[in-house]
Amino acid sequence: MDTSTAAKTPQQFHVDEVSPAYWRVTFDNGPVNLVDPDTIDQLSALIATIENATDLTVVVFRSAKPGYFMAHWDFLSDGARVARMQPGPTGLHPYLDNLVRLSKVPAATISEIRGRARGAGSEFVLATDIRFASPKAVLGQFEVGVGAVPGGGAMARLGRLVGRGRALEILLGGDDFPASIAADYGYVNRVIADDQIEEFTDAFARRVAAFDKTAVTGIKKQVDVATLPDDQEFAPGLKAYFATAGRRENAPFVQLLLSQGLQQPDGIETDLGTTIGTLRQDH
Amino acid sequence: MDTSTAAKTPQQFHVDEVSPAYWRVTFDNGPVNLVDPDTIDQLSALIATIENATDLTVVVFRSAKPGYFMAHWDFLSDGARVARMQPGPTGLHPYLDNLVRLSKVPAATISEIRGRARGAGSEFVLATDIRFASPKAVLGQFEVGVGAVPGGGAMARLGRLVGRGRALEILLGGDDFPASIAADYGYVNRVIADDQIEEFTDAFARRVAAFDKTAVTGIKKQVDVATLPDDQEFAPGLKAYFATAGRRENAPFVQLLLSQGLQQPDGIETDLGTTIGTLRQDH
Amino acid sequence: MDTSTAAKTPQQFHVDEVSPAYWRVTFDNGPVNLVDPDTIDQLSALIATIENATDLTVVVFRSAKPGYFMAHWDFLSDGARVARMQPGPTGLHPYLDNLVRLSKVPAATISEIRGRARGAGSEFVLATDIRFASPKAVLGQFEVGVGAVPGGGAMARLGRLVGRGRALEILLGGDDFPASIAADYGYVNRVIADDQIEEFTDAFARRVAAFDKTAVTGIKKQVDVATLPDDQEFAPGLKAYFATAGRRENAPFVQLLLSQGLQQPDGIETDLGTTIGTLRQDH
Numbered sequence: 001m002d003t004s005t006a007a008k009t010p011q012q013f014h015v016d017e018v019s020p021a022y023w024r025v026t027f028d029n030g031p032v033n034l035v036d037p038d039t040i041d042q043l044s045a046l047i048a049t050i051e052n053a054t055d056l057t058v059v060v061f062r063s064a065k066p067g068y069f070m071a072h073w074d075f076l077s078d079g080a081r082v083a084r085m086q087p088g089p090t091g092l093h094p095y096l097d098n099l100v101r102l103s104k105v106p107a108a109t110i111s112e113i114r115g116r117a118r119g120a121g122s123e124f125v126l127a128t129d130i131r132f133a134s135p136k137a138v139l140g141q142f143e144v145g146v147g148a149v150p151g152g153g154a155m156a157r158l159g160r161l162v163g164r165g166r167a168l169e170i171l172l173g174g175d176d177f178p179a180s181i182a183a184d185y186g187y188v189n190r191v192i193a194d195d196q197i198e199e200f201t202d203a204f205a206r207r208v209a210a211f212d213k214t215a216v217t218g219i220k221k222q223v224d225v226a227t228l229p230d231d232q233e234f235a236p237g238l239k240a241y242f243a244t245a246g247r248r249e250n251a252p253f254v255q256l257l258l259s260q261g262l263q264q265p266d267g268i269e270t271d272l273g274t275t276i277g278t279l280r281q282d283h
Numbered sequence: 284m285d286t287s288t289a290a291k292t293p294q295q296f297h298v299d300e301v302s303p304a305y306w307r308v309t310f311d312n313g314p315v316n317l318v319d320p321d322t323i324d325q326l327s328a329l330i331a332t333i334e335n336a337t338d339l340t341v342v343v344f345r346s347a348k349p350g351y352f353m354a355h356w357d358f359l360s361d362g363a364r365v366a367r368m369q370p371g372p373t374g375l376h377p378y379l380d381n382l383v384r385l386s387k388v389p390a391a392t393i394s395e396i397r398g399r400a401r402g403a404g405s406e407f408v409l410a411t412d413i414r415f416a417s418p419k420a421v422l423g424q425f426e427v428g429v430g431a432v433p434g435g436g437a438m439a440r441l442g443r444l445v446g447r448g449r450a451l452e453i454l455l456g457g458d459d460f461p462a463s464i465a466a467d468y469g470y471v472n473r474v475i476a477d478d479q480i481e482e483f484t485d486a487f488a489r490r491v492a493a494f495d496k497t498a499v500t501g502i503k504k505q506v507d508v509a510t511l512p513d514d515q516e517f518a519p520g521l522k523a524y525f526a527t528a529g530r531r532e533n534a535p536f537v538q539l540l541l542s543q544g545l546q547q548p549d550g551i552e553t554d555l556g557t558t559i560g561t562l563r564q565d566h
Numbered sequence: 567m568d569t570s571t572a573a574k575t576p577q578q579f580h581v582d583e584v585s586p587a588y589w590r591v592t593f594d595n596g597p598v599n600l601v602d603p604d605t606i607d608q609l610s611a612l613i614a615t616i617e618n619a620t621d622l623t624v625v626v627f628r629s630a631k632p633g634y635f636m637a638h639w640d641f642l643s644d645g646a647r648v649a650r651m652q653p654g655p656t657g658l659h660p661y662l663d664n665l666v667r668l669s670k671v672p673a674a675t676i677s678e679i680r681g682r683a684r685g686a687g688s689e690f691v692l693a694t695d696i697r698f699a700s701p702k703a704v705l706g707q708f709e710v711g712v713g714a715v716p717g718g719g720a721m722a723r724l725g726r727l728v729g730r731g732r733a734l735e736i737l738l739g740g741d742d743f744p745a746s747i748a749a750d751y752g753y754v755n756r757v758i759a760d761d762q763i764e765e766f767t768d769a770f771a772r773r774v775a776a777f778d779k780t781a782v783t784g785i786k787k788q789v790d791v792a793t794l795p796d797d798q799e800f801a802p803g804l805k806a807y808f809a810t811a812g813r814r815e816n817a818p819f820v821q822l823l824l825s826q827g828l829q830q831p832d833g834i835e836t837d838l839g840t841t842i843g844t845l846r847q848d849h
Contacts, residue, residue, distance in 0.1 A: 108734065108738045129730070129731065129734040129735075129738070130731055130734055130735045130738075131731055143498070143502075144491075144494050144495075144498045144499060144502060145494055147494075147495040147497070147498050148498055149498055149501035149502050149505070150502070155502060155505035155506045155508075155509055156505065156508070156509045157730075158506075159505075159506045159509030159510040160509055160510070160729065160730065161729045161730060161731060162469075162729070163443065163444045163445070163469050163510070164412070164440075164443065164444060164506065164510035164511070165412065165413055165414055165444060165469070165471070165472050166469070166472055167506055167509075167510065168391065168412040168413055168503065168506055169412075169413045169472050169487075171502045171506060172391045172412070172413075172491055172494075172499055172502060172503065173487055173490060173491060174490070174494065175490070181473070183750075184466075184473070186469075186728075186729050186731070186732070186752075188731070189731050189732055189735050190747070190750070204735075204739055206847060207739060207740070207741070207843035207846070207847070208710075208738055208739060210843065210846035210847045211710050211711055211713070211738075211740065211846060212710075212713040212810075212815075212816075214713070214810060215709065215710045215713050215714055215715055215810055216710060216738055218715040218806045218809075218810055219709075219710060219715050219716070219721060219737045219738060219806075220734065220738065221806075222715070222721035222722065222725075222802060222803050222806065223721045223724075223725045223730065223733055223734055223737060225721070225722070225799060225802070226721055226722045226723075226724075226725030226726055226733075226795065226799070227725040227726070227729070227730035227733065228730070229509065233508060233509070236505060236508070237505050240501045240504075240505065243501075244495075244497060244498055244501055249495075250495075277490035277493065280490070280493035280494060281489060281490070281493045426781070426785075427774075427777050427778075427781045427782060427785060428777055430777070430778040430780070430781050431781055432781055432784040432785050432788070433785070438785060438788035438789045438791075438792055439788065439791070439792045441789075442788075442789045442792030442793040443792055443793070445752075446726065446727045446728070446752050446793070447695070447723075447726065447727060447789065447793035447794070448695065448696055448697055448727060448752070448754070448755050449752065449755055450789055450792075450793065451674065451695040451696055451786065451789055452695075452696045452755050452770075454785045454789060455674045455695070455696075455774055455777075455782055455785060455786065456770055456773060456774060457773070457777065458773070464756070467749075467756070469752075512792065516791060516792070519787075519788060519791070520788050523784045523785075523787075523788065526784075527778075527780060527781055527784060532778075533778075560773035560776065563773070563776035563777060564772060564773070564776045
């Protein structure tokens with residue numbers, strides 16, 4: 001992490017150390033919680049901290065913004081800065097390196113999803129171990145609708161998590177998936193009523209925090225063997241993202257989306273996945 | 284494809300080119316939509332056409348016959364003709380070559396299932412990307428009940444799609460699975476009311492057709508890596524089919540089935556999977 | 567099997583040969599059906615018998631004890647005896663060797679689960695082909711709560727059966743899963759009313775028993791290729807179990823559990839998974 005840059009930018013991840021074994025991390029970046037180059041840098045630093053926290057057994061990720069867990073990648077962010085980023089410890093670009101390392105941290109990770117988690121936001125929750133969702137959660141991978149291949153592991157992870165048929169429906173249809181269908185498909189673990197999910201997640205986390213970290217990490221390591229793709233399987237997805245996302249022919253449609261309220265809390269962002277399909281057909 | 288033969292036989296696959304990006308294919312072969320040697324030849328030609336259709340992004344498969352999507356392999360078809368067929372591009376027998384290639388066509392493929400899809404019919408829908416089913420859909424692999432191992436990839440695909448336990452229930456029990464259980468198990472993506480499924484599938488297909496084919500094929504390629512078995516994993520299944528299906532000891536039971544209305548729309552074909560189990564126990 | 571020992575110990579597995587093709591095995595070992603070193607020896611012998619029963623096509627496993635299918639490993643059993651056990655045919659320790667071989671027997675295996683199946687009990691049902699559960703079934707892997715990594719394949723099997731997210735929830739949370747959630751997650755095939763499950767399982771078994779064994783074993787072999795991990799993937803799990811389960815620091819908590827009714831039918835055993843979490847947090 002370039003600390004001189006980090007010093008100038010607000011922290012997006014707020015860590016509440018409930019106990020040495022249990023941390024709660026709240027994500028906060030603008031009105032809809034976009035993922036941007038600062039997110040990459042700060043998440044990289046946060047993951048390193050988690051990797052090295054000797055007593056840390058469980059981490060809960062949540063959002064500070066009603067309606068949005070983590071909207072998606074910031075379409076207005078500095079692409080040149082992203083292109084210049086150096087590979088992380090896995091040898092992968094840090095956007096992807098973060099997600100690959102996040103899956104393997106020696107602590108249980110839980111996403112408490114009470115709002116929209118699309119594109120990079122969906123890829124983030126897919127890289128955590130467990131996804132609890134309230135009925136206000138909406139998940140999706142709308143990248144196909146803006147002419148791009150998702151770059152952060154969505155194909156590798158959804159293919160294994162929900163099966164080929166549903167993964168292709170999610171990824172090729174690019175639509176929004178409400179919590180109930182997400183749970184039917186296995187995209188999230190289960191749905192908990194919105195006024196109970198904080199308590200439910202907290203109780204689950206306190207259980208795990210009370211367990212022996214040796215057992216937690218020992219179990220997770222074997223589940224990794226059974227369920228995680230080889231790190232290198234992720235690389236072609238990100239390569240395809242870079243090859244497709246920045247194409248000149250995508251620009252007019254992205255401009256149309258921005259003109260209709262993309263990245264604002266009350267415009268088309270509310271039902272982005274569905275709307276992109278409609279707009280594409282009118283386009 | 285032997286075009287001299289094709290010239291003599293009616294076309295079973297009727298292609299409606301809704302647009303260059305969206306084709307609707309209707310299968311029509313006798314009263315219950317059997318799969319026979321002509322189906323193999325014609326499907327091979329259709330897949331080649333799909334592979335080479337530059338602008339084609341999505342294909343919907345549907346049935347012309349109420350109650351039957353694609354019943355199963357024709358027990359009265361010419362086995363010698365099937366045995367003589369030359370390997371397709373994958374090096375596999377064309378029955379299997381078709382299904383392996385169908386999974387990999389550079390377009391999204393959707394089965395709209397409003398009737399029975401058993402045996403080869405089930406294997407066909409499993410080789411398409413996405414399965415939408417109406418409550419009138421019935422799926423199953425009854426081959427075990429006639430003494431055969433399914434040959435078109437059912438073990439490889441169901442094992443990955445619905446998990447070992449449910450795959451073994453489907454394949455070793457050989458029973459009929461109504462749409463609701465098929466959806467619970469992940470055998471189909473979801474159930475849509477019968478009077479809405481055409482509109483639902485069409486809307487989904489039009490969404491995908493409006494997207495950039497480069498993104499669609501780029502995504503599908505990575506999902507293939509995550510979810511498809513190696514082509515060679517399919518070969519032993521077909522070998523086991525040929526070794527078991529034609530055995531002399533199976534013949535009397537198949538004759539019994541034929542005498543009770545097999546391959547006719549209103550006889551035992553209506554609840555074939557269930558009935559085979561009953562008849563076997565009485566036999 | 568040490569037959570001199572076996573002669574002194576009661577048989578835990580009672581085999582009812584309904585027909586040469588269909589066996590019903592009832593497990594009976596103390597008030598809660600614990601798994602102990604005798605279970606290992608006797609299961610090894612039973613599996614060898616099943617492997618060699620020429621006409622056997624289907625085996626149903628059930629419990630003689632209301633409320634308990636197979637509680638878990640006996641915490642009071644002779645660890646030195648277990649440590650001395652010689653590898654089975656797969657080269658793995660016989661506890662694990664049994665389960666790996668059980669998955670591959672040339673007959674369909676069905677667990678009829680009407681009570682608790684936790685830890686080793688859960689690992690047993692996961693090693694059978696098909697799991698039918700009544701609403702009285704409770705499944706779970708509570709090992710994390712007693713400081714241990716499960717040793718009998720739970721990570722390898724659950725990871726593939728229910729997907730990474732739900733496998734990690736089950737294994738890291740260590741809680742009890744009632745039948746309904748177990749079915750939602752794919753941990754069991756389906757839920758059947760308790761007063762109907764015997765009839766349902768029996769009807770399913772009679773169907774399969776009426777089929778040709780050649781087809782059953784041919785199908786199962788290909789599903790194995792698609793769904794079973796390599797035998798060697800299981801070994802690190804058991805190694806981690808032995809490295810973690812017997813640690814001195816686990817002993818006081820296990821003593822606490824024993825003092826509160828562990829391994830007794832009406833104490834904490836009734837909701838063991840949940841209770842362990844509560845006790846750990848108070849501990």
